[in-house]
Amino acid sequence: MRLDKYLKVSRLIKRRTVANDACDAARITVNGKPAKASYQVKTGDVIEIAFGQRTMKVEVLEIAEHALKADAAAMYREIP
Template sequence: MRLDKFLKISRLIKRRTVAKEVASQGRVYINNQAVKASHDLKVGDEIMIQFGNKKLTIRVESLQEQIRKDETSRLYTVLKEEKIESESF
């Protein structure tokens, strides 16, 4: 499954076009490598996403084309959630 589609289905990012933009800006890493939105995911991949002042690291547990909203947490496990300190000048 494509990265952008997984991010939308898992509801980590609300829209697929936004997921594509985030990946093209170099803010998504899979197994410590920057990737494009078209990258094929596999079960067990670790995804790090940088949102503004937060980094979220998850592990892909399942790849499903369709899933109910209340079951999306089964698709991934949150490994780490960090705040990024902004430098003030």
């Protein structure tokens, strides 16, 4: 699954266009490298998202095409 779609489905970022813009601005890294929106996400990948002053780091646990709001948090694990 594409990175921008994964960020939207997992509800880490609200909209896919916003996820695209964040990738273009190099605010999202996967496994320590800046990633494009077209990057194919795999389980075990570590995604780091820069939200202004705050940075969020998550590990991909599962990939699903669609997820309900209640199930979206099970797609990743936050890393301190």
